[in-house]
Amino acid sequence: MLMNNFVITADAGADLNKYFKKKFDTHSVRFPCFLNEKPFDSTDHAKFYSSMRNGVAVSTSQVNPEEVYSFFNPFLKDGLDIVHISFSSGLSGSFNSYCTARDTLMERYPHRKMSVIDSKAAASGQGLLYAIALQMQCDGKTFEEIVSWLEQNVYHLHHLFTVDNLSYLQRGGRISKTTAVVGAILGVKPLLLVDAEGRLQLYSKTRGRRRSLDTLVENISDYLSDLENKFMFISHADCQEDAEYCAKLIKKTYRCEVYIADLVPFIGAHSGPGTVHVAFFGKRRDF
Secondary structure: OOEOOEEEEEEOOEOOOHHHHHHOOOOEEOOOEEEOOEEOOOOOHHHHHHHHHOOOOEEEOOOOHHHHHHHHHHHHHOOOEEEEEEOOOOOOOHHHHHHHHHHHHHHHOOOOOEEEEEOOOOHHHHHHHHHHHHHHHHOOOOHHHHHHHHHHHHHHEEEEEEOOOHHHHHHOOOOOHHHHHHHHHHOEEEEEEEOOOOOEEEEEEEEOHHHHHHHHHHHHHHHOOOOOOOEEEEEEOOOHHHHHHHHHHHHHHHOOEEEEEEOOHHHHHHHOOOOEEEEEEOOOOOO
16 A cells, blocks of 8 residues: 555565565566576576576666656656665666656656665665665655655665675676686685675685575674664575575574565576575664
């Protein structure tokens, strides 16, 4: 149900647990995914990651202003204002497409309001922002209150993740081919984060899958603050058992609820099957 005469939207980079999908009316811009250069129905996550494991070529592309315009126009036409939580500008040019479409639409609908928030986030991080914004709307918060909260808390959102296979990061230019080959031989598992500009950064390495998951959860404490974490989000790329293992550790260590979601193919195409991503609020993200 739409409230307060505005709608909150996100895009395909936002991972939401089934609980939140059932609880809220969600509206997301779909990002194109391709298997062997053919368009793929990105809702079939298992098939997508199975195809990646079998060596099928995968690719993605950002949305263009025309596609964004077509997505937003019906809401404005129906008299609704829009708060859009965008995929990180540090990872995709889609944020610019949203801004271009917004400027054009505001000329057509001068009496409506539209705010595009650069989440500096992806996956479960973007999904965490989206879920809280939707809950705020249900609680009766205004357009301005939600926009203000998002702008103030984007930099308190943290993302920590690990991958199971370095080759996918190498294909995306995140690490060198030599690093990927040597890492595979030695069983090295990288630990990465999203920095203040919304870009991926390698911050640590460990050896062995289980150790990488343990370290991922341990490192959460480095970024926590006095902000209360009532819940954290985990998203995974076809590795449910690993996600549940991390969730159990988080509940025991940090005493909060954990919601697990599938990592959307648009993100998983670049990090690969076996990715485990944790999102939570903490210290200001200035690094």
